[in-house]
Amino acid sequence: MVFSSLNFIFIFLPLFLFAYYVTPAAFRNSTLFAGSILFYAAGVIKQPYALFLLMVLTYLNYVFGICLYQIHNPRKKKLFLTKVIFFDFLWLFLFKYSRHLSLPLGISFYTFQLTAYLFDIYYGRILPERDFVTFGTYISMFPKLISGPITPYEMLRRQLHSARRFLPENLAEGMKLFIRGLGLKAILANQFGSLWANVGTIGYESISTPLAWLGIYAYSFQIYFDFYGYSLMAAGLGRMLGFKLPINFMHPYLSTSMTEFWRRWHITLGQWFQTYIYIPLGGNRTGTCKWIRNLLVVWILTGIWHGTEFHFILWGFSLFVIVLTEKLLLKKLTDRYALAGHLYMAVLIPLSWMLFGISDPGSIEVYTRKLFPFFSADDAIIYVNDFWKNLNDFRFIIPAGFLFSTRFPVRFLKKIRGSVPEIFVYLAIFWASVYCIYVGSNDPFLYFRF
Known part of the structure; x- marks a missing residue:
């Protein structure tokens, strides 16, 4: 079950919200825990072991947290932490990097939350949760279970x-966030996905240079609106339940450097790597050589977190090279000359997503030749009929991609907040999204694969 499905929107969510709101405040964690398990079970109905794994890891880490806190000998405490972290990541690596096992839904995200919880207990940032239902609710909360945000327990x-009493304003604000996210996913992301699929259908060897560029821009918009849409929907669902979940995106496509981009994109993942990998390694306070090593470790692990295929490793390494170059040479210039920075990122963002989105090394090489035919004997730039056809077919969605990557839509919604036009805008987005889902243009969220 996904947020952008008719079953979720018109069956699960209304029934769950009714049950949640009529539950006495003291028992709402129990209702949320049970509802989250039901939600997850529906999503992994063909993989029952995934639900079993989630429940077992949740219970064991609940026990691990209490045991870790009770160990006072620093050496024994560190050894125990090492063992349980290894145990948790063992399951992630076993499923995620095996070619013969299906990936349990959300395992990358809830594993990171489990290990962050243990690290925080070890460093004395939090006390262990003594109530299992509360801990289980934290880990399995359905708005964030499948694709984040990766939320520290202390938050x-x-x-x-x-008590999380029912507040109509929370329900209203949550619904608006959910509808905005639903629109980004169902109306924008899926259309850009269709354009990117057209490029693959034609074949990378056969496309023109203009279509090659249009294709990677389409993929860049697809992955952004897909994941940003999910994050807004998650935040909206959280608000309906009385929770304030962290924001995962801050207009990343307006960045003037790749360094800035990754402070604005999937913010909670970046914070996890910074808090639990980069800073413990010494961050930027260990001398130039070790600082470069720390950056390399973080970016290679970022690639591996998405998968062990070559293109993910190449993607992570390329980001390391770009970020390092910026920190040593370019970032002061891109910060000072914003227009140059935006032009620089207008090329770099789609190129980086090309490495992410194309899995085969040979196909990456072919696609690169199509993008830059003047470096080879390729005459792809000449034959542009495929470009004009796709540009015409998606003539409304392409400018919408650029528009909704800016702050303008958010500012517009703030300007009409509380007015009658706002109601009509949200109703239009909602029913247009429902129509897109109904006619079959809906697809699972991209980040469900990770």
Whole structure:
């Protein structure tokens, strides 16, 4: 079950919200825990072991957290932490990097939350949760279970232990966030996915240079609106339930450098790597050579987190090279000359997503030749009929991609906030999204694959 499905929107969500709101405040964690398990079970109905794994890891890490806190000998405490972290990541690597096992839904995200919880206990940032239902609710909460945001326990601790009384304003704000995310996913992301699929159908060897560029821009918009849409929907669902989940995107396509881009894109993943990998390694306070090593480790692990295929490793390494170059040479210039920075990123963003989106090394080489035919004997730039056809077929969605990558839509919605036109805007987005889902243009979220 996905957020952008008719079953979720018109069956699961209304029934769950009714049950949640009529539940006495003291027992709402139990209702949320049960509802989240039901939601996950529906999503992994063909993989029952995935639900079993989630429940077992949740219970074991609940016990691990209490045991870790009770160990006072620093050496024994560190050894115990090492063992349980290895145990948690063992399951992630076993499923994620095996070619013969199907990936349990959301395992990358909830594993990172489990290990962050243990690290925070080890470093004395939090106390272990003593109530299993509360801990289980934190890990399995369905708005964030499948694709984040990766939320530290301390951020939700007080909210989990609060009464969370029903407030109409929370429901209204949550619905608006959910509808905005639904529109980005169902109306924009899926259309850009169709354009990118057209490029693959034609074949990379046969496309023109203009279509090659249009294709990687389409993929860049698809992955952005897909994941940003999910994150807004997750935040909206959280708000309906009385939680404030962290924002995962801050207009990343307006960045003037790749360094800035990755501070704005999938923010909670970046914060996880910074808090639990980069800083413990010494960050930028260990001398130039070790600092470069720390950057390399973070970016290679970022690639591996998405998968062990060659293109993910290449993607992570290329980001390391770009970020390092910026920090040593370019970032002061791109910060000072914003227009140059935006032009620089207008080329770099789609190129980086090309490495992410094309899995075969040979296909990456072919696609690169199509993008830059003047470096080879390729005459792809001449034959542009395929470009004009796709540009015409998607003539409305392409400018919408650029527009919705800016701050303008958010500012517009703030300007009409609380007015009658706002109601009509959200109703239009909602029913247009439902129509797109109904006619079959809906697809699972891209990040479900990771």
